[in-house]
Amino acid sequence: MSGEPRRALAQGTFDILHPGHLHYLEEAADRGEELHVIVSRAKNVTHKSAPVCPDRQRRDMVGALSIVDEAHLGHPEDFFVPVREIDPDVIVLGFDQHHDDDAIRTALRDRGLDAEVVRASAREPRYDGELLSTKEIVAKLVERHG
Ligand SMILES: Cc1cc2nc3c(=O)[nH]c(=O)nc-3n(C[C@H](O)[C@H](O)[C@H](O)COP(=O)(O)O)c2cc1C
Numbered sequence: 001m002s003g004e005p006r007r008a009l010a011q012g013t014f015d016i017l018h019p020g021h022l023h024y025l026e027e028a029a030d031r032g033e034e035l036h037v038i039v040s041r042a043k044n045v046t047h048k049s050a051p052v053c054p055d056r057q058r059r060d061m062v063g064a065l066s067i068v069d070e071a072h073l074g075h076p077e078d079f080f081v082p083v084r085e086i087d088p089d090v091i092v093l094g095f096d097q098h099h100d101d102d103a104i105r106t107a108l109r110d111r112g113l114d115a116e117v118v119r120a121s122a123r124e125p126r127y128d129g130e131l132l133s134t135k136e137i138v139a140k141l142v143e144r145h146g
Pocket residue numbers: 011012013014038039040041042044045073074075076078079080081082083091093094097098099104
């Protein structure tokens with residue numbers, strides 16, 4: 001036993017916070033005693049529209065949540081630089097994140113990093129009209145103001 005707090009790591013874009021994000025971060029926080037979050041750089045968000053809010057703003061909003069111990073801006077090129085610095089015991093992937101769990105496990109092992117990789121669950125709406133995705137919030141805004 002190292003005596004260090006068990007560190008959980010979550011990651012994502014977090015452009016316009018919503019209850020789906022809170023659910024994911026709460027599940028990640030439950031996996032450890034300390035929650036760290038890597039907020040992706042806009043230039044690395046290639047699988048969907050680029051975030052509206054700047055990198056620092058997204059990092060600052062996530063970092064202000066009481067369940068988050070520290071929010072880190074991701075590395076521009078090498079995703080494993082912040083992982084090495086944070087040195088998590090567990091990496092919690094979001095239910096719909098496109099990353100391949102086994103590929104991450106292999107990449108960690110290849111770099112001598114020892115972290116479990118687990119998936120969080122999805123959060124369904126709890127009442128009519130609850131908006132649980134940034135895309136949905138943007139679509140509503142465009143419908144109303146666009
Ligand atoms: C272990 C891990 C480390 C990551 N590190 C970085 C990073 O250093 N820089 C970055 O821009 N994105 C990083 N990402 C990617 C994003 O945080 C995020 O997973 C990706 O942009 C998908 O975003 P979404 O889940 O919001 O759709 C990392 C992802 C994982 C799984």
